[in-house]
Amino acid sequence: TTGADVTDTRTAGPGAGVTVRVPAKVNVQLAVGAARPDGFHDLASVFLAVSLFDEVTATPADALTVTCSGPDADQVPLDRTNLAARAAEVLAARAGISPDVHLHIAKNIPVAGGMAGGSADGAAALLACDALWGLDTPREDLLALCAELGSDVPFSLVGGAALGTGRGELLTPVEAGTFHWVFAVAHGGLSTPSVFREFDRLTEGVDVPVPQASPVLLAALASGDPDALAAALANDLQPAALSLRPQLAATLAAGADAGALAGLVSGSGPTTAFLVRDPESAQKVAAALEASGTCRATRITASPAPGATVVPA
């Protein structure tokens, strides 16, 4: 044990960086209310973090720059519209410093897939910059900054399982047993605002009830019983996503034929999520989905997964 470890981020030497790992999410329930006067929708959203992760690494730089690697990297904006860059900007503004940082996103979460990939990178960048700059921002303040960045960003920071109300940003942790999932990644993305607009079109003239979390679903989630959860899964955005992307019906049918306990569109889609009994059936359902030709790729995951976490150097 001689000399200093030059890779130790605590020494903050040139090239030192902080890496944060952050999960994707699925909504096991997404109850959507009528459009509010401000255009947003009140939601009751039961978020579950799944073991599919992006990693964001923050390193000191002369200016704010973003790079991205991974199969979908070409679809990720590298300018200031990237949620990771916006996170660095809002945190630096709060601290009264300049956001001079290089952010590298190792992207594994499907882009524009309804799994909150951009939101995940925003939460990860916030935590990485906070550590890199030694700010020690209180947790409540980090959560408030997350809510400023987007409705799904606070959950990406917190992870686990939680009920989101308001626009989805007001979180209450909920209990969740272990569940196994297969995700079918679709060809192309869907823009979340366009799915909400389609929801509004489909519900025109309909008396949309006030969104509420289902007690049956919350009990199923806590119990860890996959059959109970399968029976309770619900996504009010699914008809809108299917209306915009009718091919998703074939993916849902292929997963059901393969023995999934249930399938649903993940958030605003077009990724579809299949609840399966165990890791063995996950392999089988994933193989059948890939063979069906109704999706671009599959990912096997488990839930709940932890929220944004600094990876030890």
Ligand code: ATP
């Ligand atoms: P949600 O589930 O929260 O509705 P999503 O998973 O459907 O989101 P994202 O992957 O977050 O969608 O991307 C939506 C759009 O946001 C992209 O098409 C892209 O233009 C933009 N974007 C901004 N920052 C990022 C980022 N870090 N990663 C991916 N997309 C980003």
